[in-house]
Amino acid sequence: MSGGEDRLEELRGLVRDHDRRYYRDASPIISDREYDLIKREMEDLEAELDPLGLFKAEDSPDLIGFPVPAVGDDRLEEFVSHRHLVPMLSLDNTYDQKEFFDFDQRLRKLFDRSELPYVVEPKIDGVAVSITYEGGILKTAVTRGNGVEGDVITQNLMHVDSLPHDLTSFELPEILEIRGEIYMNHEEFVRLNELRERDGLPLYANPRNLAAGTVKLLDPKEAATRKLEIVLYGMGACIPESHFPSQSAFHEAIRKWSLPTVEFLRSASSANEAWQAILELDELRHGYGYPTDGAVIKLDPIEMQRQAGATAKAPRWAIAYKFESERQETVLEDIVLQVGRTGTVTPVACLRPVQLAGTTVSRASLHNADEIARKDIRVGDFVVVEKAGEIIPQVVEVVAAKRQTDSTPYLFPSSCPVCARGLEREDGEAAWRCPNPECPEQVKGRLKYFASRGCMDIDHLGEAVIEQLVDLGKAKRISDLYTLGKEDFLALDGFAEKSAENLFNSIASSKNKGLARLLCA
Ligand SMILES: [Zn+2]
Known part of the structure; x- marks a missing residue:
């Protein structure tokens, strides 16, 4: 095959793959703009190599037995x-x-x-x-x-x-x-x-x-x-x-x-x-x-x-x-890992602050380790940042021409940045997890959720208070909240007699909010 034919095969494979992610799985991994560019290149090359459409991809079923349709395909077997x-x-x-x-x-x-x-x-x-x-x-x-x-x-x-x-x-x-x-x-x-x-x-x-x-x-x-x-x-x-x-x-x-x-x-x-x-x-x-x-x-x-x-x-x-979605170039200064309350580890890009669609953006989601490897994103790179769907900032791509000569690929950490426990990943999962249920970051996440308005709605138990309770080792699990006394709260920054009593009372009264609300934790 000529180089052009190789490229066409590659592009058809990419379009099939992204179509499947977009239409069937509803979880695309590239922006619409990137997709449009790949598809356009495929169509231009098809027009050049196969002007009469004799070898169109529609005739060659892919690995899972579906032909490439002209407009993608969202159909599932379970539906009429x-x-x-x-x-x-x-x-x-x-x-x-x-x-x-x-x-x-x-x-x-x-x-x-x-x-x-x-x-x-x-x-x-x-x-x-x-x-x-x-x-x-x-x-x-x-x-x-x-x-x-x-x-x-x-x-x-x-x-x-x-x-x-x-x-x-x-x-x-x-x-x-x-x-x-x-x-x-x-x-x-x-x-x-x-x-x-x-x-x-x-x-x-x-x-x-x-x-x-x-x-x-x-x-x-x-x-x-x-x-x-x-x-x-x-x-x-x-x-x-x-x-x-x-x-x-x-x-x-x-x-x-x-x-x-x-x-x-x-x-x-x-x-x-x-x-x-x-x-x-x-x-x-x-x-x-x-x-x-x-x-x-x-x-x-x-x-x-x-x-x-x-x-x-x-x-x-x-x-x-x-319309061009709003994009800006900036420097990726660091990659930090966020640990969620269920242990899921999400890499986040720390960016040199940049104006995007009317807001200052200094962080962007990197989704997971595979995504970083696929785009070969490295600390110190110039990157293009986009506000996808005008909501969540994303790193679209690296500006390869501006990469430092001494740059090295990003190595995803093997242990939790908070509790140092080795990270684990299930087969077929994209996300790494911290398996330690007492990991302070997970405990904070669970307590914040527990105290939040959508759950127990505990007055005076804000995020800053929870951070301190966990950092001081006073709360390792939700039930610990109910064993704390006024003197424990007095030890926290910014607390006095009256505020410690208020917090103690609102935690105590949340006990009466019933088992149903407890279950939502
Ligand atoms: Zn951890």
Whole structure:
């Protein structure tokens, strides 16, 4: 094989691997931007080496027996499949202004017109879904799947407050497939991750992954305990076909029928006007309840969309313009290990402080030892930091050109930085753990959780107090709290007669809060 063919095989393998992590496991390990770059390189190389598409990867099943689909594949065996009336194609996407205007130029040539009417909508970074209403009654909710058929998840969306089960209007089409995105707001994401941490389960990296995991729960009762949101913006099949003359008329109708839809929609009479709307959206989007990562530009008249048609992968009448997520370069000054209350050890990057999306960032998660090794992150490196999903800062990559010549690979410590016990890792697990239940850091974590508002809600027992109690050896486990006397608290920094008594009393009264609340520790 030539070097190009080797590279193509490698890229196809990477895309398959990341597709599986993203669509099936809902736990991607690279940013969307990195993924887009890999996929773009693969497609460019395919076009160069195999212009007629004779050796497309679709024909070669991968190791687990699934072909590489054009749009990824989220289907799981446990779910009933449903065929979309109109396929759910992914959109061509670009980070390049020129490619947006090239898109317009191709269409103008096709229609032989000097200007074309577009609509501009936000591109929402959620979990794609297709909702079908028949005679105004909600019949099915289906994932994108492989674009042709997806998994039926209706049962997991019945508790989404904003999704009406029936529509009332005299102007309903017989059958309507509506496309949208399911997402989870940040508060709910934090709440559910806290519960998972308490149960010693792996945490979800971001709200999108948690939403994707929730729609694929096998138990609808459990799905109902997690709050999902939905926003709708696209049309699949519509019977009769001529019901909506344009994308903007479709939007107007679903808004009138009280379906949850996007708050940003601009009609533009030319590509220049559309470009202005894209810039406007980039200013406004941070205030929306759902995460956005770009703009979608569609030809407005449905008849023109039909005439433009689609390639095997994507419609020709729409394009996604993706915004750069906010990134900065800075120095990684140190890597420290955090020990959680269940013993999980998480490496954290200490960064030279840098401004990112309006906040000062000085720490970023490095996830686990494998992640550090995969990206070859070393202390002293210049690194690119990104606020993924506008929430958690992440180290995207090392700036290799700026690496010191005497730098050495990072060696993940073999023992706990707090209690020096040897770290352990289960087969197949990414995280190392400190196995010592009396590890002071774990004890602090458990006590802080126990005293917190979500659990026993013990007044005056704040984090600083707990740190001191553990450091002075006065508390090694939760039950020790109830053996401490006023004189123990008087020995702590900042305590006097009155405050020691207050703390003693609130710990004592928490005993009466019942076994049920004790169990949550
Ligand atoms: Zn330890």
